Amino acid sequence: MEKLVLAVLSIGILFSSCNKEDDNTAIENFRYEATVISQGLDCGETFIVSLKSIGSDTGIEDGTYYADNLDPDLNIKGLKINLNCREPNDDELYACTTLGLTYSHIVVTESKKAED
Numbered sequence: 001m002e003k004l005v006l007a008v009l010s011i012g013i014l015f016s017s018c019n020k021e022d023d024n025t026a027i028e029n030f031r032y033e034a035t036v037i038s039q040g041l042d043c044g045e046t047f048i049v050s051l052k053s054i055g056s057d058t059g060i061e062d063g064t065y066y067a068d069n070l071d072p073d074l075n076i077k078g079l080k081i082n083l084n085c086r087e088p089n090d091d092e093l094y095a096c097t098t099l100g101l102t103y104s105h106i107v108v109t110e111s112k113k114a115e116d
Contacts, residue, residue: 037064074112
């Protein structure tokens with residue numbers, strides 16, 4: 001009987017610790033943090049973000065970018081977000097007006113609201 005109780009407790013601990021690791025891994029998998037600045041003047045509904053690399057060798061320099069493919073729920077001025085992104089390929093480049101400041105584009109591949 002004691003072995004059964006011990007086995008059940010061990011399995012319970014194993015599964016609960018896996019869930020915690022999965023949550024931490026999801027946060028750690030983001031390579032950038034950003035702040036949503038505002039909707040851009042030049043590129044339709046695209047929002048501008050101030051991007052900062054969390055680690056090293058991320059491939060995209062810290063700076064201000066148009067964030068293509070940003071989740072509409074995150075299009076809130078001043079919102080802190082975590083994201084993964086890449087530079088657009090040739091098929092994803094499009095013309096914007098030149099009424100305002102010009103920024104390079106990033107394509108957001110994954111994003112979520114930053115935890116406080």
